[in-house]
Amino acid sequence: MPVEPWLIFILSVMIIASIAALEMEDILSSIVAIGVVGLGVSLSFLFLQAPDLAIVQFLFEIFAVIILVRAFLKKDYHKEKPSTINKILAGVTVITLAAIFIFSISVFELLPPFGEPLMTTAQYYLDNGAKDTGAANLVSSIVLDYRAYDTLGEVTVLFAAILGTFTILRIKSKSKKEKTELDHAAK
Amino acid sequence: MRQNDGMTLIVKTVTRISVWMILLYGIYIIFHGHLSPGGGFAGGVIIALAFLNVMLAYGRKFTSDWLNISFLHDVEAASATLFLIIGILGISIGGSFLANFLMKGELFALISSGTILPLNIVIGIKVGMSLFLVVWVLAGSKTVKGE
Numbered sequence: 001m002p003v004e005p006w007l008i009f010i011l012s013v014m015i016i017a018s019i020a021a022l023e024m025e026d027i028l029s030s031i032v033a034i035g036v037v038g039l040g041v042s043l044s045f046l047f048l049q050a051p052d053l054a055i056v057q058f059l060f061e062i063f064a065v066i067i068l069v070r071a072f073l074k075k076d077y078h079k080e081k082p083s084t085i086n087k088i089l090a091g092v093t094v095i096t097l098a099a100i101f102i103f104s105i106s107v108f109e110l111l112p113p114f115g116e117p118l119m120t121t122a123q124y125y126l127d128n129g130a131k132d133t134g135a136a137n138l139v140s141s142i143v144l145d146y147r148a149y150d151t152l153g154e155v156t157v158l159f160a161a162i163l164g165t166f167t168i169l170r171i172k173s174k175s176k177k178e179k180t181e182l183d184h185a186a187k
Numbered sequence: 188m189r190q191n192d193g194m195t196l197i198v199k200t201v202t203r204i205s206v207w208m209i210l211l212y213g214i215y216i217i218f219h220g221h222l223s224p225g226g227g228f229a230g231g232v233i234i235a236l237a238f239l240n241v242m243l244a245y246g247r248k249f250t251s252d253w254l255n256i257s258f259l260h261d262v263e264a265a266s267a268t269l270f271l272i273i274g275i276l277g278i279s280i281g282g283s284f285l286a287n288f289l290m291k292g293e294l295f296a297l298i299s300s301g302t303i304l305p306l307n308i309v310i311g312i313k314v315g316m317s318l319f320l321v322v323w324v325l326a327g328s329k330t331v332k333g334e
Contacts, residue, residue: 051224055216059232063318066239070326134291135221135300143226144303148285151306152270155313159267162317169324 007044014040027072035065048114052139193246202244209237217311221300227307231314238319242326256323263316269309273302 014037021033038061046054118126125142133141143151193199213233220226242250274285281288285302292299 052226052229055225055229056232059229059236063232063236063239066236066243067322067325070243070322130294133287133300133303134294135303136295137221137223137226139224140221140226140303140307141300144221144306145285145287145301148274148306151310152274152285155267155270155310158313158317159264162263162321165321165324 006047010040010044010047028069031065031068031072034068035061038064052137193249194244198244202240206237206240209240210234213237213311213315217307218297218304220307220311221303222295222297227310228314230307231311232318234311234315235318235322238315239322242323247326256320259316259320263313263320266309266313266316270306270313273305273309277302 017033017036017040021030021037024030024033038057042054042057042061045051045057125138125146129138129141129146130136133145135141135145210233213230215230216225216233217227217230220230238250238254241253245253277286277288278284280286287301287303289301289305291301298304
């Protein structure tokens, strides 16, 4: 099996935490469980020798937990009603997923070892990255030199995201203002 | 709004000292993006978290006095344009879009790797301002700037 035991341990912790996040009634406990899942993701990135990704993932998880706590703290979403489940449908889903898992064990055994067949492009980056770009951090040289178009797209996505947030929240507050003005006029 | 005026004196004092260290660490991560793990995105998130720390500890009113929010908006939009300008300079000097036209320098030196360092700085500013502004708007949608 190409999957290491510690990775299985981290993955099982993440699965348990995500089930806990779904099942808990208190929404703050769910947010904490989501934070545990994110910590597991960044830890597994760190142990899979991707420190760049681990740092970014870890910081974004902190950020997401702060946003979620801040957004849900003062609202009345604290308690959630238990959802009703169609038992036959749930049983069929569980059986199907279990069958898929059992049949895919042989697929896992066929997988090559981690990072083993090196692609031609990756080999080129490894050989010539430092010489071509002058950057000691190979990830930086790929993200900002060989694949800078991608980064431009990411910057555009961020720009569009904040534009959308501002637009939507402005419409909301504007309509609230108009509503209060109408109420005052009615009185 | 009494409850929005921040936390206790202990939290405020610790924040006053620690926020500069967090900002400095974010700037360090951005400037060493081409030498060590990290880079524009990670450093930008750290800077956003530093501003967020001030907002949570001191409250919205103090933060909007301390930081000029509409100026942050302008910086955020300008840094996206700056990225594009560096890319277009690559066409006119280096021959292709986002070409690395500056001096490569010595490996492992701080001033090296051509346009990667300025692009890292631009992305760091962009990410930091964007994330902080998103939280700023989401946390208090009653007072949105620019109406």
